[in-house]
Amino acid sequence: MAEYTAVKLLGKGGFGVVYLIKDKKSDEVLALKTVDLDKASDDEKAFAEKEAKLMRGLEHSHVVQYVDSYFKGTTLLIFAEFCDGGDLQQFLNDSVSRIPEDLVVCWMTQVLSALEADIWSLGCVLFEITSGRRAIDEVSPHLLVFKVLTVGIPPIDKLYSKNLRIAGSKMVDKSQEKRPSTSELLSSSPFSDFIKKPKEPLSIMKETVFVTKWGTDQSVSNIQKLIEGLFLVISPLGKIIISKDSLAHYRKRKQKGSHVQPCAVDAVASSAVSPPPPVAVNQDKWDNYHVKMPCSPRNEYFDDDKGGSSSFSRRWDLIHETLNKSFADIDDLEKAINIINKANAVRSRFTSLRHYLTDCNTEKDLEEFLTTTLPNIRDLALALPTLFHEPIPLLKQGSKKSITLTQHQVACLLANAFFCTFPRRNSQEPQKEFCNYPDINFNGLFQDQSKRSDEKIRCILHYFMRVTQQMPQGKVTYRRQVIDRFPKWEELQTGLSKLTSSSDGTIEDSGQGMLQVLFANNHIGGSLYESFVGQQQARLFMCPEMIIARLFTESLGEDECLFMTGCEVFSMCAGLGDTFTWLGDRQDMTTRDEDGHRQTQIVAIDPLHIKNYKAQFQKDCLIRELNKAYTGFFNGDVPPAQLPWVVTGNWGCGASGGDKRLKALIQMLAASAAQRHLSFMTAGDDEFRGKLLEIHRYLSDRDFTVGQIVQLINGYHQEIIHQKRFGPRTNVFQFIMSSKD
Template identity: 40%
Template sequence: MGTEKTWSGLSLTDIYRGKGPWSFSISSVEPSRYHYVLYELPANLQHPPKPHQSSQPFLWDNDHVRMPFSEENLYPLKENGTDVIKLRWTVIQEALSLPINSVNQFEAALNKYNMSLPKFQLLHYFFTEVLQEDESQHFFKTILPRIIKLALRLPELIPCGIPLLAQNRNRSLSLSQLQISCLLANAFLCTFPYKKSVASRYPGVNFISLYSSFERVARKQCICEKIKCILNYFDRITQQEPTGVVTFERKMIPWSNMPKWNTLEDKLGDTRVHISSTGTIEDASGFLQVDFANKNIGGGVLRYGCVQEEIRFIICPELIVSRLFIEQLNGVEAVKIIGVERYSSYTGYGDTFRFSGNFEDSTPHDLFGRRRTSICVIDATKFNKPRDQFQGAMILREVNKAYVGFSCREKENVAPIATGNWGCGAFNGSKQLKTLIQLIACTAAKRDLVYYSFDDEDITKDFYEIYLFLANNQVTIKQLWSILGQFTRSSLNEEKLYPFIKQAYFDSKKQPTISKYFTKEPNSKRGPLEPVPSSSTSKTAPLTVNRSPEHKPSTTNPKKTKLEEELVEELLSSLSEDIIPSSQPETPVMKKFTKLSKVKTKKSSETIVDMLPDTDISAIFDMLDGNANKSESTKEEEKMEIDDYEHGHKGAKNKITDYFNKINK
């Protein structure tokens, strides 16, 4: 028997367009005012590139990482009973030069150049209860001395400091893998100075919190497994120096430059998809792989966290260094990281996470010396009340965030997005909504979508079905955006979102407009008041639509006198009722017209036809139909509507007003 198919949509071969995973376009490494390169070009992969030298070191200011070896990094201590101030780097060198053969001595060494450290309870547990005696001895006699030696090379390998990738700036930073390993060795030894004002905005890389994370008993084992991954990384890079480079890019798009989602005519079916219940994002070769991030990059990787982002950072430890210089993300920012190497294999997730051995990364390098692994860091919103995510502002925030992460300068041959249930775990996101949000962002960014549902066969099936519906009916971003707005105003549960979209789409197709009441089809036996009948081919059970009790569409051909009495009331009542309510609040134009619609009609000896103004009123109603059914409208568009109403149609407005005044007499 053949294995059961676990994916829908196009095959990965088709997603690769038959050219394989390494054929997509790549960004370059070019030093500029927007791209800081801390090594000498080019990187040839034969040996680690040389560090870049600069006349200005930038070791201790507000725009750069405060380096441990800076002359401004001072440390107070007592010597022979006297208070003295020494260079902290000197204290670090002295403390790490002493023999360290046990976890107690390791903790004592770090306390010599750090104030008020917590007890390293987890680290004590790791070396006394988890590792075998020979494994502990190998660490203290072999691995740790190599880590210390690498860490103390910091002034040599990064002599010019590291620029901060601060908020609201599009900036990139490229480092060699050897430079990154040196920074991580210092993080392992907790040498980076702590400053409270900086710590609130930058997550930090010192491993102190990891060593002391002992309060959550259920996570004790998985934290030990994370330390195993870290030690495996150091064991490898201290034996053989890595020769590649890594680029970290902070991306932001101002709100004013974001797409106007309610106007985009891009068809969602133009985005090609592959949806699978098996596989993982980190194995999606050649694609832009999404990191389900925390706004503080890396999340709880150096604490109790052990889900998607933390696992990715722990098996690719070079990602952890980003916590040193990437400021907390705001709502219109994302990070792209190119070139990291994977070092560890794993099994499980959360409490069941386990290190399962060394991993040899076979990903090829690009022309600039980077592994062809690209990661998109986007943080979802955490919803304490899941229903809140269907508010218009929340949907807008999430789709903007995804779009920033998915967009790129390259316009041709861009890599597909490899993603999954973004923000749908501890952040309580709706899988149905997040699939659509990411599909919208992919379509706008002109990228294909590869979706891993993490063994959720239901969402694999349901997402593909709604994708086919959107594609077959050529639904645009604009149309879907309008329907999402309607769902926002409904009281339906989130699992009804997909059926709601189908029903709302068909309802929008059969919605009559006012002009139909003024146009009688040739050879039609239907009365002027009867809407054109339509039928839906949808197999979806119709959603309940609340209708006003007084609205009863005519189903028979009334007598002429009855028509004259009820025409205006029937006509205007149809203005205020949409089968699919508008996703835009009532515009000033419609508010003014609604006031007119509340006039009560009286019987008159004159016929309605005789009283109709000379103006082509059906054209006016066509205009009003367009405004009433508009899915979205910006403030500027509303102002234009008011001006247009007041000036361009003043004569028509006066005639309509006179007309109703005449009826009331």
């Protein structure tokens, strides 16, 4: 007999407790599940005994190995192999790059060969492995069933082979009869191909140069960290004995190579993203097509303080000298920014920044800001020449370009915006060089005296506190899209795509895996630093990496939009307008793609600002809004079946003054023309949610085309144009539903 000791508590469940146990002589570790059946019903006792018998009967290289089981009084003890490499979720969390197809096929083949698996559930697992996100992320059973029956499981990314995508699609077919069996799957490609030429997981990882933290000290499933982090156990079980025969049988199976044991993946393990390359000296462009960088040799100012003489001096030298001094108080910070902006328009006191730091913080918090956070922001800003080795292009009107930056680079640019170092960006007066770009320097934010200025500044400083404590190692891409050809809306024969709607939640919280709509201005962020906080402003303060788009994105044209991929959420906020409030830190758990982007994509589309209710139904206004929404929804590079849903809401309503029924119809029509489905968030308006689903059902059941619906909206305009009263007698939904089929 071998004697073991319970050393750590691994976890608890509704029916039992799991311990990590260790052999007193050999230090061999096992997992022990204990089930107290003292007060259990006969059914519960039978279930527990059945579990032990089931494990005893399973002997497969891809099933956790059973060791022994017996009763100790009224407690059932089940001994099993301890999986010291962590579970699949931990492995996915450790993964920096996309899971290689060979590794995916290897795992799926192992599961299919080991069990008579639930094929639909296994299909969901396959989707999660390949996408890094859950197939369905719903807690409510009703919503879960609704999504399964209506939306279904999204297709596997096109980066994987056609055969794997076909297999995945069949596995999650809504009809059970159409789903393949395990034997059918194993006899078809790509699983049959793998069976003919099998490989070990570690070999695949090394061959594909798979980037992961698994098997390293940084791994979330690192066994030593796991053991050190668990609670010590004073075992209530006394001596834990396992028969030598059971252990011998278990060890014999292990020696046959039942499992690949975890080890350091030295050749492929690395940090999430390598640091930016060293700067190539003097790689600078000072022209109308690139960002004018603060560290550029041509960023000069007229210096008349040199002992009575006057000359041009490099502003970066001034910035470096000024910021490398200590900051004793807010006056020092204000003075430093004013010195940096010699000959520029920044000469006012930073009322809102001063109020936030002195009136909204304790003396201890203020000291922490001045001695730690502020110097860290300074160091981040001054790293500009070493983090950028080539100029940043401007995303000018009409240009189909994209910019990819590391999160470290974005943070550095934002730190320079904090100190207002970007040249020629402190004025948006007509005829000024950057009058068609949003402001980027934070002087406007520091002077904002609106009710919500404290909350805005809190978001920004929290972001800097986070990134200076631990810099995120990912990437963000900003892409300007220009559409050359639009549908002929009144002639379009396309039917409506699918629609779901919810009155609970927000676009950012409910839109994981979907294309998320930002209710933008033609200048990204609009008057971001001043007064009003709408949906887009709130999103930018929660995700400050979106703010940097203002540095290089020219005002959006009628046929343009901006995509932002990989922006991380740093703050939890609530409310809009005068109720906008910072609630606390938020850890963004969205998975990253193989390039290091958070798998969040946001599209900024700007609606018209409506001053007259009837005018928005005019044909030119209607077509403009249809084209703008279509610009944001269209993606000609991806097959329609693989396009993610669009998640949106009351775009163009609120401060923009649009009719929410019309704007909802416009987005439904644009999504249908772009061959995408739509998820609509009604911001707590359950009545409108019902009306929206009703009109969609009415139109879909009668097979209305996009063109016919556009014509009905035109008809509504003719109906109301001559009405003298401001508000019409019937709204556009009522008009459509009263029309003849």
